[in-house]
Amino acid sequence: MPFNCHNDYKMKFSLEEEYPDLSQHNNHMAKALTKEIYEKLRSKSTPSGFTLDDIIQTGVDNPGHPFIMTVGCVAGDEESYEVFKDLLDPVISDRHGGYKPTDKHNTDLNWENLKGGDDLDPNYVQSSRVRTGRSLKGYTLPPHNSRGERRAVEKLSIEAMTSLDGEFKGKYYPLKDMTEKEQDQLIADHFLFDKPVSPLLLASGMARDWPDARGIYHNDNKTFLVWVNEEDHLRVISMQKGGNMKEVFKRFCVGLQKIEDVFKKHNHGFMWNEHLGFILTCPSNLGTGLRGGVHVKLPKLSTHPKFEEILTRLRLQKRGTGGVDTASVGGVFDISNADRLGSSEVQQVQLVVDGVKLMIEMEKKLEKGESIDDMIPAQK
Amino acid sequence: MPFGNTHNQLKMKYSAEAEYPDLTKHNNHMAKALTPAMYQRLRSKQTPSGFTLDDVIQTGVDNPGHPFIMTVGCVAGDEETYEVFKELLDPVIEDRHGGYKPTDKHKTDLNPANLKGGDDLDPKYVLSSRVRTGRSIRGFCLPPHCSRGERRAIEKLSVEALSALTGDLKGKYYALKNMTEAEQQQLIDDHFLFDKPVSPLLLASGMARDWPDARGIWHNDNKTFLVWVNEEDHLRVISMQKGGNMKEVFTRFCTGLTKIEELFKTKGHEFMWNEHLGYILTCPSNLGTGLRGGVHVKLPNLSKHSKFEEVLKRLRLQKRGTGGVDTAAVGGVFDISNADRLGFSEVELVQVVVDGVRLLVEMEKRLEKKQSIDDLIPAQK
Numbered sequence: 001m002p003f004n005c006h007n008d009y010k011m012k013f014s015l016e017e018e019y020p021d022l023s024q025h026n027n028h029m030a031k032a033l034t035k036e037i038y039e040k041l042r043s044k045s046t047p048s049g050f051t052l053d054d055i056i057q058t059g060v061d062n063p064g065h066p067f068i069m070t071v072g073c074v075a076g077d078e079e080s081y082e083v084f085k086d087l088l089d090p091v092i093s094d095r096h097g098g099y100k101p102t103d104k105h106n107t108d109l110n111w112e113n114l115k116g117g118d119d120l121d122p123n124y125v126q127s128s129r130v131r132t133g134r135s136l137k138g139y140t141l142p143p144h145n146s147r148g149e150r151r152a153v154e155k156l157s158i159e160a161m162t163s164l165d166g167e168f169k170g171k172y173y174p175l176k177d178m179t180e181k182e183q184d185q186l187i188a189d190h191f192l193f194d195k196p197v198s199p200l201l202l203a204s205g206m207a208r209d210w211p212d213a214r215g216i217y218h219n220d221n222k223t224f225l226v227w228v229n230e231e232d233h234l235r236v237i238s239m240q241k242g243g244n245m246k247e248v249f250k251r252f253c254v255g256l257q258k259i260e261d262v263f264k265k266h267n268h269g270f271m272w273n274e275h276l277g278f279i280l281t282c283p284s285n286l287g288t289g290l291r292g293g294v295h296v297k298l299p300k301l302s303t304h305p306k307f308e309e310i311l312t313r314l315r316l317q318k319r320g321t322g323g324v325d326t327a328s329v330g331g332v333f334d335i336s337n338a339d340r341l342g343s344s345e346v347q348q349v350q351l352v353v354d355g356v357k358l359m360i361e362m363e364k365k366l367e368k369g370e371s372i373d374d375m376i377p378a379q380k
Numbered sequence: 381m382p383f384g385n386t387h388n389q390l391k392m393k394y395s396a397e398a399e400y401p402d403l404t405k406h407n408n409h410m411a412k413a414l415t416p417a418m419y420q421r422l423r424s425k426q427t428p429s430g431f432t433l434d435d436v437i438q439t440g441v442d443n444p445g446h447p448f449i450m451t452v453g454c455v456a457g458d459e460e461t462y463e464v465f466k467e468l469l470d471p472v473i474e475d476r477h478g479g480y481k482p483t484d485k486h487k488t489d490l491n492p493a494n495l496k497g498g499d500d501l502d503p504k505y506v507l508s509s510r511v512r513t514g515r516s517i518r519g520f521c522l523p524p525h526c527s528r529g530e531r532r533a534i535e536k537l538s539v540e541a542l543s544a545l546t547g548d549l550k551g552k553y554y555a556l557k558n559m560t561e562a563e564q565q566q567l568i569d570d571h572f573l574f575d576k577p578v579s580p581l582l583l584a585s586g587m588a589r590d591w592p593d594a595r596g597i598w599h600n601d602n603k604t605f606l607v608w609v610n611e612e613d614h615l616r617v618i619s620m621q622k623g624g625n626m627k628e629v630f631t632r633f634c635t636g637l638t639k640i641e642e643l644f645k646t647k648g649h650e651f652m653w654n655e656h657l658g659y660i661l662t663c664p665s666n667l668g669t670g671l672r673g674g675v676h677v678k679l680p681n682l683s684k685h686s687k688f689e690e691v692l693k694r695l696r697l698q699k700r701g702t703g704g705v706d707t708a709a710v711g712g713v714f715d716i717s718n719a720d721r722l723g724f725s726e727v728e729l730v731q732v733v734v735d736g737v738r739l740l741v742e743m744e745k746r747l748e749k750k751q752s753i754d755d756l757i758p759a760q761k
Contacts (some may be wrong), residue, residue: 006430009521013529020528021593022559022710048672049386060590146434147401148394176402202583209441212402 002234007043007051015039018053020060027072028283029059032090032191046083048140054205061203069366071095071284074204076144078137078279080269091283092276096341105277105287108344109257111250113254117353120243120294124360126332128293129239130349133232133280135271136263141281142206142231143231143233147213150229154213157228159260161217168255170219175211191216206231206281223248224255232289233261242319243294247358277341286341292339292349293336294356295321300366301359306376310362313379314355315339335359351380388424390430392728396420401441408453409664410440413471427464429521431457435586436465439524440583452476452665455523455585459518459652459660462658472664473657477722486658486668489725490638501624501675505741507713510620511633511673511730514661516652517644522662523587528594532746533608535594538609541643542598547638551600552603553609556592556698572597574611587612587662604629613661613670615640621652624675626737630730636758658722667722674717676702676739681747682740683712687757691743694760695736696720716740732761 010018013054017040022030028275041052059072069133074093075081080089085342089101118130135141136156158172173182186192195210196202217226227235236259238252262288263269271279277287301307311318319334335356337348362372391399400419403411414437422433434521437613440453454472456462470482497690501509516522517537520530539553567573576591577583597646598607617640619633641651652660658668680686683699692699701708702717718729745755 006426009429010527010529013527013533017529017532018527024557045386047386049388049506057589061588140390146387146391146394146399148391148398152394178407204591207442208584209401255481258457380482 020123027070029072046079058203077140104346108346109285111253113346118246122242126295132289133235136268143204150213160259172217174215281380300329407445408451408473410453427460439584461752487725489727490634494727499627502622506624507676511616515615524585531594553598555596680712
């Protein structure tokens with residue numbers, strides 16, 4: 001955060017004096033940080049001036065939840081993941097299923113590589129959605145960026161999005177200039193994002209200067225949506241009613257490619273490397289940054305004793321339809337991929353497509369009073 | 381520059397216009413005072429500890445303000461902030477503190493003997509009396525900016541100083557992070573416990589970082605003298621008791637503060653103070669004395685009188701509900717305190733409260749007897 005005390009000034013205090021009290025804490029940062037690591041990293045900063053205390057502030061301020069493991073650290077720029085790798089590598093490994101510092105991440109945004117996925121039963125699958133985030137190279141990230149940088153990101157993003165045509169043609173709505181009518185419509189469409197209230201996000205500094213340079217773009221069809229300068233530079237969402245995940249994923253990949261081309265022209269392509277894939281603010285979103293999922297009716301399967309186990313084996317997770325931490329209503333669940341890093345976009349969406357197809361078959365069996373024991377999958 | 385502040389330098393590659401905040405919807409002292417030209421001149425500067433213009437104004441940018449309540453919208457990160465960024469802070473101070481000029485001198489008077497009367501406010505009306513102020517310890521950064529090491533050093537020094545107090549000031553320190561449930565409940569019952577701030581005005585300044593590390597409450601055994609450590613300021617010092625003996629409250633306040641200051645001095649530390657701004661605190665609104673002295677007083681009749689607001693204004697007093705700033709009065713009981721902080725001494729401000737409340741109680745008694753108070757309306761003090 002820009003208002004953290006200049007790092008050199010703090011160096012006159014000893015390690016013991018500056019080391020955070022993490023005795024009440026339960027998050028990935030608190031698990032990974034040690035006095036040795038703190039001592040080694042405390043004098044460092046990235047070229048833009050992001051420091052160790054900036055990385056960990058949100059995790060210090062938010063001890064966490066006994067049941068939900070939060071990340072507790074953020075990046076302020078692309079270099080954070082390099083300069084502070086002694087802390088972030090173990091966090092990444094713990095969060096992303098043992099991903100090693102030497103592992104390579106595979107990026108595959110070729111929608112044609114997805115097998116099937118165009119025919120999930122709409123009697124069960126109410127809607128399909130894929131989202132990811134992108135960061136623009138050469139700018140610092142939301143916890144750290146200045147107004148000038150944030151506005152530059154917005155300006156470039158508007159240029160990229162207004163260059164879109166065909167099914168992607170649409171309009172940008174800056175948060176600070178929105179009319180009441182536009183606001184109501186965006187709320188009704190469930191598109192509008194507001195200033196974050198979560199202390200996890202606020203403590204990182206990402207909400208500074210709200211709502212300056214924040215906005216929403218969506219196409220006329222309301223199937224392709226981009227958030228600008230929320231938790232990441234860009235959040236890109238493709239969605240539609242029904243079970244045609246293939247179409248959703250195609251639009252996702254094509255749209256992403258189109259806007260990337262514009263950013264590249266300005267020498268601000270997406271932050272990416274072959275180890276971590278796409279670089280985003282939160283370490284939990286590295287790799288693909290992709291969450292692909294459906295809202296699906298599973299009233300019987302969800303009450304089956306093996307439901308959780310099946311999800312784990314399929315590498316899927318469930319949420320209520322209100323989003324993270326909400327309960328499901330009427331047996332309708334949000335089912336999405338659990339992984340982000342170490343598998344490609346195509347692989348993750350394939351897991352969702354195959355897994356949801358299987359779960360619907362199970363649901364149908366249970367409707368007929370039949371057993372699903374022979375359908376329980378092996379661990380993927 | 382004594383230290384290369386990398387982040388501030390990075391921002392310099394964007395023009396002043398590209399970085400200038402959008403203050404079109406804003407109503408706070410900072411937004412009133414800041415101009416693009418001023419921003420241009422100050423944006424490359426920083427204090428020796430690295431506090432920058434954007435650090436000073438962040439809370440005011442993030443919190444546009446209220447149409448009726450004029451918030452300050454800027455904070456200091458260290459003592460030098462008021463010097464390095466005087467071009468912005470002087471007009472803020474002038475606007476907030478009734479025209480106080482950059483050349484004005486502030487008088488400090490913590491001699492309770494100079495207070496005339498104040499020991500006999502009618503306890504049938506005056507339920508309780510209280511005086512509070514803040515203090516900053518020179519050589520450390522302020523809460524928006526300080527590191528954990530600094531905050532802990534402040535706590536350590538403060539605990540040492542406070543534990544040396546004797547007599548009716550003798551007491552105990554309760555660190556927020558080590559409190560037992562029983563201690564916590566007792567402090568809540570006594571209305572002493574402060575919690576992590578929820579106000580976005582405070583949170584945006586960065587003062588709640590690392591909560592509850594190095595935060596705590598000290599109070600004497602009699603529960604009439606209380607010190608908050610590392611909340612919005614390094615120290616907040618409060619003297620209070622039931623009834624209307626403001627003189628006794630103020631005497632304890634001055635004695636306690638003076639003793640604490642001596643104890644800090646024996647350790648080589650003093651309070652931040654200068655002859656222009658008086659005591660230096662995080663928020664420009666608390667400069668000068670940082671003193672709010674007041675009473676909880678029953679004024680059910682007077683508070684409904686059409687001239688109530690005008691009377692308060694002329695007496696240089698302000699009203700609040702008994703729940704604190706922005707609460708409503710309950711049962712006709714008001715919190716009445718001095719409106720000024722800077723440009724008047726502590727004795728002068730408490731005198732204003734004592735004399736003013738005495739008059740308000742007189743007026744209340746008149747109105748009870750259905751008599752007029754027209755001849756009692758004071759001139760502007």
